[in-house]
Structure formats: structure tokens, C-alpha cells
Amino acid sequence: MEKERIKLYQEFIGVILDSMRLGKQSVAKPKLVKQLGAKIQSIGLHMMVISSDKVVNGYLLWRATAMGEGNAEAVFKTFADLIVEMRRELIGLDGKTAGDVLDILT
DSSP states (O other): OHHHHHHHHHHHHHHHHHHHHHGGGGGGOHHHHHHHHHHHHHHHHHHHHHSOHHHHHHHHHHHHHHHTTOOHHHHHHHHHHHHHHHHHHHHOOOSOOHHHHHHHHO
């Protein structure tokens, strides 16, 4: 099951980074945005089956923030929190924070 989670989390992070790269071009590429949204939803459903409660809750919070009126900073922070929970689940990461992840990503 751990290998399946690793693959799922890598796929999720890749889709999110792809959507971030798309940025302002998303208006001109609605079909691609729809495809990325469907992929994120599919991954989220898979997470709900195989991930810990903390990862699922982190995903749901990130999704609600991203779909709501949240600003980009809040969305990025919840994404970093989710990555921390994924790492904790997989490798027992202790002591790392969302700030550490943000430092890596930016």
C-alpha cells in the first residue's frame, strides 16, 4: 500500500504543479483546466480510500481553500500543510513544517 500512496502523492503534486504553471493561461485553455480538475478529483477520491485521516483532512481543507475565495497565499499554505502530512504518513517525518516545504518549493 505504501508504494501506491507514493505514486498517488507524486501524481497529485505533479498535477498541482502543472496547474500552477498554467496560471493566467488557464482562461485561454478551459479544456485543460477541466481535465486537471477531473484528475485532482479522481486523485482525491483515491486518497480518501488509502490515505490516513490527517492526509484526507488536509486534502479536503486544501480543496475547500482552493475552490473558495481564498487568496493564493492561503491555498499555497494548505498545499504545503498537505505535503507535510503526506510525508509524515510515508516516512514518519517529524519536526518539518509547511514553512519548510514552502522554502523548498519557492
